[in-house]
Amino acid sequence: MFSFQTFLDSFGPLFWAARYTLLISVLGIALGLVIGTLICAAALSKQIWLRRFAGLWVSFLRGVPLLVQLLLFYYLLPVIGIDVPAMVAAVVTVGICASAYISEIWRGAINALPKGQTEAATAIGMGPRDIWTRIILPQAVRLSLPALINELILLVKVSSLVSVVGILELTRASQAQAATTFRPLEVYLAAACIYLLINLFLAALGRYLEHRMAV
């Protein structure tokens, strides 16, 4: 019934494909951090149209399923004349999607800081730049760390959707493997184990970082 041998044999090729899963999630979160920080800055700015833009950005990207976003970007790019490899399109889409969540994480962390600290810093004569780099950001990073690791874990799982646009990551590789061995249960269970291993590792890393940065 359940072929344990097929289950074990699947791990080799699937681990190899898991590289792309990791690559997409890590590059995606890196891009998401960059764009997310900009969007967060726009959301906190004094310019009304910048705030509106950030609001629209976050609401659209959080309101549309990632699978739809992936297909939309995938088919939109050629129409507006941009021809990039599927891998680039995937990383960019995942990054843009993550940016909406990351900007909200930043915003939440920054808003959670007591206002008295900023006022105290102003009172002892610190400029806005000093206040941001020495008071707000160091604390915001520490506060948002658990949420960011959480987001990374989500991205690892979300990267399985990238299989739809034809990138040979973990899920796509297990589809191929299931089709050649005719043992989908064993193969997909092996894939599930690998995802679980990656995510348990990331969760442990998150706990470790949180522990180290705790005051």
Added chain:
Amino acid sequence: MDWSIFQQYGPMLLRGFGLTILCWLLGTVLGMALGLVIALIQRYAPRPVGWIMQAYIEIIRGTPFLVQLFVLYYGGPLVGLRLDALPAGILGLTLYGSPYFAEIFRSAFQAVPHGQIEAARAIGMAEAIIVRRILLPVGLVSALPALVNFSIILTKETVILSIITVPELMYQAQRMSTETFRYLEANLALALFFWALVETISRFGRRLEKRITGYLIERT
């Protein structure tokens, strides 16, 4: 851009939309119920049962929904679980949502002031009555924002059901685009549609939260 195809494919898309809503509603309600049961088991059952539940939560939360669906739909028949796409999809959504809901309920139960439960025990309430009259009403109110939030996340997960051929909105839109080669229009329409749906649900959720939290503050 060519919008005339929507005249022909409109009814099909609407049927898909109905199915999307149905999958979402059933998945959310059943997932919430299962999550509540898991949270209660974790609270009251002996340790080893609690560990099994914790393992279940970790496994479901640590693996992608797509892979879970594949295990259920393509792997299920190998162990005698033969389901059509739609029931498999709804079961998948239920199983996928339940651990998240369970965690929401667990933290909500922890937020119920301990003194209230001790007071109930002191006046001789049975444990089952404490659950029904104190733990659930007080806990549910504080869980509401998180419950609404996760239900919204589940709306977006329904599109993944299209991959195992549940004919919901995404599936219909894909069918339309492969038949007419209008990929951009189909996906753009899909995106706008989901955006509107999610915005509507979250507005409704915020209003619900305001009403019910107001009730809690009045009462305590």
